[in-house]
Amino acid sequence: MIKTLHIAWREFAATVLTKSFLIGVLIAPLLLTGMIPLAIVLVSNKPPIVKGSIAVIDRSGGERGLASEQIIQRLSAESLAAESVREVKEATEMIAEHLGPEGAQAAKTAAAMSPTPGLEGVPQLTVEVLPADTDPEVIKKSLLEGTVRDGSRLALIVVDPDAVISKGGQFATFQLFIKAKLDSRVHGRLSSQVARAIIYSRLANSGQDPVRVLTMTRLASPQAVAVTDVGEKESGEMQQMMVPLAFMMLLWISVFTGGQYLMTSTIEEKSSRVMEVLLSAVSPLQLMTGKILGQMSAGLLILFVYSGLGISSLFYFQRNDLLDWSSLLFLVIFFFIAFFTMASMMAAIGSAVTDIHEAQTLLMPVMLVVMVPMLLMMPIIYNPKGTMATVLSFIPPVSPFVMVLRISSSDPPPLWQTLLAIAVGIATVIVFTRLAAKIFRIGVLMYGKPPNFATLVRWIRMA
Amino acid sequence: MPPAIELRAVNKTFGPKVAVDNLDLTIPEGSLYGFIGPNGAGKTTTIRMIMSIIFPDSGAIEVLGRTSAIESKDRIGYLPEERGVYKKMKAGPFLKYMARLKGVSERGLEAKVRGWLERVGLGDCYRKRCEELSKGMQQKVQFIAAIIHEPDLLILDEPFSGLDPVNSRALRELIEEQHNSGRTIIFSTHQMSQAEALCDRIVMIHQGRKVLDNTLAEVHAQFDPRSILIEPAMPDADIEPLAALPTVQSVRRVGKAVEVTLRGNADPTAAIPLLASIIPARRLEVVRPTLEDVFIAIVQESAADPREREKLLASLSNMSREPELAAAAIARGDSGGD
Numbered sequence: 001m002i003k004t005l006h007i008a009w010r011e012f013a014a015t016v017l018t019k020s021f022l023i024g025v026l027i028a029p030l031l032l033t034g035m036i037p038l039a040i041v042l043v044s045n046k047p048p049i050v051k052g053s054i055a056v057i058d059r060s061g062g063e064r065g066l067a068s069e070q071i072i073q074r075l076s077a078e079s080l081a082a083e084s085v086r087e088v089k090e091a092t093e094m095i096a097e098h099l100g101p102e103g104a105q106a107a108k109t110a111a112a113m114s115p116t117p118g119l120e121g122v123p124q125l126t127v128e129v130l131p132a133d134t135d136p137e138v139i140k141k142s143l144l145e146g147t148v149r150d151g152s153r154l155a156l157i158v159v160d161p162d163a164v165i166s167k168g169g170q171f172a173t174f175q176l177f178i179k180a181k182l183d184s185r186v187h188g189r190l191s192s193q194v195a196r197a198i199i200y201s202r203l204a205n206s207g208q209d210p211v212r213v214l215t216m217t218r219l220a221s222p223q224a225v226a227v228t229d230v231g232e233k234e235s236g237e238m239q240q241m242m243v244p245l246a247f248m249m250l251l252w253i254s255v256f257t258g259g260q261y262l263m264t265s266t267i268e269e270k271s272s273r274v275m276e277v278l279l280s281a282v283s284p285l286q287l288m289t290g291k292i293l294g295q296m297s298a299g300l301l302i303l304f305v306y307s308g309l310g311i312s313s314l315f316y317f318q319r320n321d322l323l324d325w326s327s328l329l330f331l332v333i334f335f336f337i338a339f340f341t342m343a344s345m346m347a348a349i350g351s352a353v354t355d356i357h358e359a360q361t362l363l364m365p366v367m368l369v370v371m372v373p374m375l376l377m378m379p380i381i382y383n384p385k386g387t388m389a390t391v392l393s394f395i396p397p398v399s400p401f402v403m404v405l406r407i408s409s410s411d412p413p414p415l416w417q418t419l420l421a422i423a424v425g426i427a428t429v430i431v432f433t434r435l436a437a438k439i440f441r442i443g444v445l446m447y448g449k450p451p452n453f454a455t456l457v458r459w460i461r462m463a
Numbered sequence: 464m465p466p467a468i469e470l471r472a473v474n475k476t477f478g479p480k481v482a483v484d485n486l487d488l489t490i491p492e493g494s495l496y497g498f499i500g501p502n503g504a505g506k507t508t509t510i511r512m513i514m515s516i517i518f519p520d521s522g523a524i525e526v527l528g529r530t531s532a533i534e535s536k537d538r539i540g541y542l543p544e545e546r547g548v549y550k551k552m553k554a555g556p557f558l559k560y561m562a563r564l565k566g567v568s569e570r571g572l573e574a575k576v577r578g579w580l581e582r583v584g585l586g587d588c589y590r591k592r593c594e595e596l597s598k599g600m601q602q603k604v605q606f607i608a609a610i611i612h613e614p615d616l617l618i619l620d621e622p623f624s625g626l627d628p629v630n631s632r633a634l635r636e637l638i639e640e641q642h643n644s645g646r647t648i649i650f651s652t653h654q655m656s657q658a659e660a661l662c663d664r665i666v667m668i669h670q671g672r673k674v675l676d677n678t679l680a681e682v683h684a685q686f687d688p689r690s691i692l693i694e695p696a697m698p699d700a701d702i703e704p705l706a707a708l709p710t711v712q713s714v715r716r717v718g719k720a721v722e723v724t725l726r727g728n729a730d731p732t733a734a735i736p737l738l739a740s741i742i743p744a745r746r747l748e749v750v751r752p753t754l755e756d757v758f759i760a761i762v763q764e765s766a767a768d769p770r771e772r773e774k775l776l777a778s779l780s781n782m783s784r785e786p787e788l789a790a791a792a793i794a795r796g797d798s799g800g801d
Contacts, residue, residue, distance in 0.1 A: 003563075003564050006560065006563050006564055007564070014552075272548065272549065272550055273546055274546075274548055276545045277541075277546050277547065277548075277561070277605065277608060280514060280539070280540075281536060281564035282536075445517065445545075
């Protein structure tokens with residue numbers, strides 16, 4: 001036992017106390033966390049500078065050309081800038097709703113740091129109202145000339161005759177023709193502003209007070225609040241997905257990093273021929289156990305570092321309510337199951353080959369199997385109690401990953417399923433480690449031709 | 464005194480290949496045993512079975528009074544043929560790690576490791592990474608790893624391979640020192656001269672079978688010398704009178720020397736004065752059969768089928784030898800040599 005622990009400690013130290021581990025596994029996520037606010041600042045949603053004229057053919061014939069007047073007003077630089085400000089404000093408020101006051105503060109800071117959509121940032125548009133009988137085809141041709149910056153015509157808006165005043169209770173709409181190169185955000189804005197102008201004109205034309213009606217019809221849609229037995233939770237698609245996603249990725253990364261290190265270190269011991277020297281002191285089983293324990297500690301370290309970062313950020317944004325502590329316990333249980341399953345496969349492969357290239361052929365089917373939870377992640381999150389999710393919960397190598405997804409989802413599986421999956425997992429671990437031990441015992445001393453699966457099966461029978 | 468190692472009717476096959484065939488072997492405590500045979504003879508397989516790294520298909524193995532080496536691993540020092548070090552690990556910590564795995568306590572371990580490194584001339588290598596050491600230096604480190612826990616039984620598989628003459632001699636001295644302190648030592652080699660220089664007992668294995676198991680003295684007695692080498696004082700001396708002697712079977716010139724082969728019942732000690740009286744000699748010696756000669760003799764005896772014998776001799780010719788041995792073999796006109 002003491003010997004096994006010595007091996008485990010060496011394995012752990014040789015893995016963790018290296019520059020590549022410290023940089024790759026520990027510093028990278030810290031950097032990543034620091035990158036997020038930076039990314040918010042850098043990736044602002046600012047459309048390119050656009051300058052040109054918008055031709056309007058107003059056929060609505062509303063009172064005093066109301067529609068075209070409204071269009072002119074709403075496409076003015078001041079109005080477009082105000083609209084941008086309003087959008088940023090709404091976005092900030094939305095983030096605040098999701099992340100709590102601290103998050104709102106961060107978002108506000110980021111918004112303040114991002115270039116304010118002042119007058120110089122918005123499209124410089126001049127509106128030319130053309131006579132109602134102008135032929136749109138002629139204007140359309142003019143759209144082919146010039147660029148989006150040289151002040152030439154950018155778009156043609158044709159307001160249909162019945163757009164403002166209904167004919168038999170039916171309203172018509174408007175048509176928008178644009179230069180092919182016009183930024184989608186600009187013509188999106190164009191479209192929404194014209195729509196607003198027309199609605200305003202309709203209201204004014206029918207004798208209503210447009211401002212009053214628009215205020216009355218605006219209703220902020222509330223954040224859905226999920227009522228659970230542990231209190232009320234605001235529920236959103238993002239949150240619904242974030243936690244299971246994070247859990248699953250955590251499990252995957254920690255299990256895989258540990259498994260990979262285990263395989264490479266076994267291969268290294270074989271190729272540097274230190275293996276038999278070790279076997280003079282310990283049995284193959286002791287060696288394998290020690291190595292697995294050592295790499296498990298490394299995997300656990302990754303798990304704790306990453307989940308620690310995740311949990312502390314949840315606390316920081318005061319969203320610790322998203323976290324169910326019991327699912328954290330299950331995460332650790334399923335980590336052990338997933339790790340031992342993966343580690344036995346990796347140890348067996350590592351012991352059977354002499355260098356990493358030979359390992360690729362044996363590794364591929366393992367990879368295919370463990371990619372399954374990655375590929376099916378979305379359907380499982382959306383439907384955690386579906387047949388597929390339920391069936392996969394009990395199929396060995398993917399079971400722990402699927403269970404972690406399901407347990408942390410908004411609709412966790414019944415306890416008996418969790419317990420059954422754990423039982424299946426433990427049985428798998430027992431079978432897999434035994435098979436791996438057999439392959440390991442024979443494989444570690446085999447040099448020469450890289451084995452295929454048939455050879456591995458023969459070794460299992462031999463041992 | 465119970466034997467250090469006892470093998471009874473041990474068999475091991477790898478697929479169709481019979482690696483060890485019905486091997487009986489008793490190695491008394493305190494002996495220095497040479498395990499010889501050409502490459503692929505089954506030496507390493509036997510040693511691995513003794514170490515319980517692999518297990519025999521049938522037969523019984525007892526090591527230091529236990530039925531498995533696993534139970535007495537800490538009392539055995541093992542230098543495997545396939546040996547290496549952790550490249551990134553420093554030599555000192557590597558030796559400490561190996562010692563800890565063999566049950567040596569932490570107390571005083573560092574001083575012990577430093578002491579050993581000092582002894583083999585690697586005093587400044589404690590903090591050097593193993594990959595920075597030369598192959599010979601690494602081999603010394605590995606040897607220390609095999610003996611750091613002061614084992615009762617030392618098994619060395621091809622300890623001399625890859626060593627230069629200076630390091631070979633240093634290692635030989637270390638092995639002798641271990642032997643003198645009462646340890647049982649087995650070492651395998653395909654260099655028969657090394658075995659001849661070190662061992663008091665020899666086991667020869669060929670194609671998984673034991674073909675010889677005796678003390679070196681008995682081996683020499685068994686393969687009675689019947690040749691005498693004479694270097695005449697006068698290079699052009701007449702050798703015809705020698706051939707006329709009744710005890711002499713044949714005479715031939717070998718370079719400057721003359722090799723006289725005696726008849727089967729002749730006593731070489733009686734023949735020497737007689738020969739010396741006929742030809743004044745600068746040098747006159749009884750040609751002792753080397754282990755290699757013995758091995759060739761055994762192979763030739765055991766293989767009746769000439770094609771089989773060719774194969775055996777070919778496998779023997781792969782064995783590397785010391786230059787003087789090869790020269791002697793050529794000098795004697797051995798066809799089975801290089």
